[in-house]
Amino acid sequence: MKRLLGVALGILTAIGGFVDIGDLVTNALVGSRFGLSLAWATLVGLVGICLYAEMSGRVAAVTSRGTFDLVRERLGPRAGLANLIASFLVTALTFTAEIGGIALSLELATSVNYLLWVPMLGLAVWLLIWRVKFSIMENVFGLLGLTLLVFGVALWQLHPQWGDLLHQIAVPHKPTNEGTPVYFYYAIALFGAAMTPYEVFFFSSGGVEEKWTKKDIITERINVYLGFPLGGLLSVSIAAVAAIVLLPNNISVNTLGQVGLPIAVASGKLALAVAILGFVAATFGAALETGLSCGYSVAQYFGWQWGKFVRPRDAGRFHLLVLLTLILAVGGVLTTINPITITEYSVVFSAVALPLTYFPILVIANDPDYMGDKANGRICNFLGSIYLVIIVVASAAAIPLMFWTKAGQ
């Protein structure tokens, strides 16, 4: 019974923790401009994140070691360093976007300017990372993130033509007023938002924090194969409500307030309050995850003691690094660059950094020296290789498309 509860909790937190500021903004923006004609990109990213999260979780369960520790050992210090720099920069940018996202969410609830919230939020994030147990952090924010299911309820209350929505997903047509390069630019943004690198580092490092063993692989697989797809459906429902409410009104999303507008239209005030709670929980949870991931990656690469399973004073360098990254992130938001702009760039740069993140995971998960009888099977390797090709194409196309479309204009 206890194990069953653990599995259920894992699935729920996987759903609630799936969506972050990148998913919220990118899905709503794309829904408001392209309808559901780009839902395929989210679905492709979803399959990819399931595939690679399962691999990284399995690696953590079998080896009890962090990803970057293994990457450095398996690929050598130079390749490992390139991987570390790219992943750290993208994760730190995402961390900045998440802190901006919490502040914007609180502004919606209070109408107090988001910049005034930022220093207090920095302090709150640091205190939680410093003091609160890993499992409490993960479960509380994951469960509170479930309030975003209000988007699914809103979709149902809008009484859409379900056949029409499914047709838009199954037979995608680019809207005539949007150019082909812009269409593919946003496809890559959605793909990057779904496959954000930190999700994999956090998932595998979390496995080490929670002392997973080979026995936990089944639980880990259930979390990934059930929780993540349901989280992905939530992303699609965010795009769907934007497509139904905002697109016909000629509203193109560029603020968090616009993301919540369809909830007010469909379900009213109470649901909107629940959605704001969901925004806060999703961005706060993701801020903790990205902040920890920055610390995990560097500490694992350099072989420092890391994690929340030891007392903070025993992992001093890890906590100092998280604190320094947090100060940088808070400073980044305080520059007054629009957090939504930071978010839009973070998901595209995530796509650029994807090969450096996912290639080493495929290599290690396929290495019998590390994995023994839990190494990748043929199907897993086949799918992993196909995804690596997709990832490389998306990564190579992201920057040229950013130039060409002036960042999706």
Next chain:
Amino acid sequence: MTRVFRVAFAGLVFVFALSGCVGPARTTHTYESKAVRTANDSLSELQTALLSVQMTRRGRMMQVYLETVLSESEDAFSSIQNTFDSIQPPDTGRADQLRAGLDTLLSDGADGLAQLRILARRQDTRGLAAEVHKLTATAAALDKFAQEHG
């Protein structure tokens, strides 16, 4: 390694600089397409404000949420207007005509949004209804502009 970092940093700065900047319009056609984009972007902000006021009047949105959305729309609208005004139009009569036509609509929209914010904060329901009526006309004119020149 230092050289690699330098090149990477320069590249990053270049990407950010180019993807965010406003270029001059060399031909009337280019200027017209920028005007259409401006009309569409500003229309999006007006529609956001109008829909939010409508939802609040129906009791479907909180007052604090409305105030934030209106403030954000006003800021975004002002930024769109400034960006358009900073574009050097080509030396043609048609470009000047486009600029004059859109500028009037943008000024009306900016004034209307500011007024909407003030009235919303005062919770002046009657004033809001009148302002919504005016802004709806401006939104329709912006839509027409975008359709005619798009």
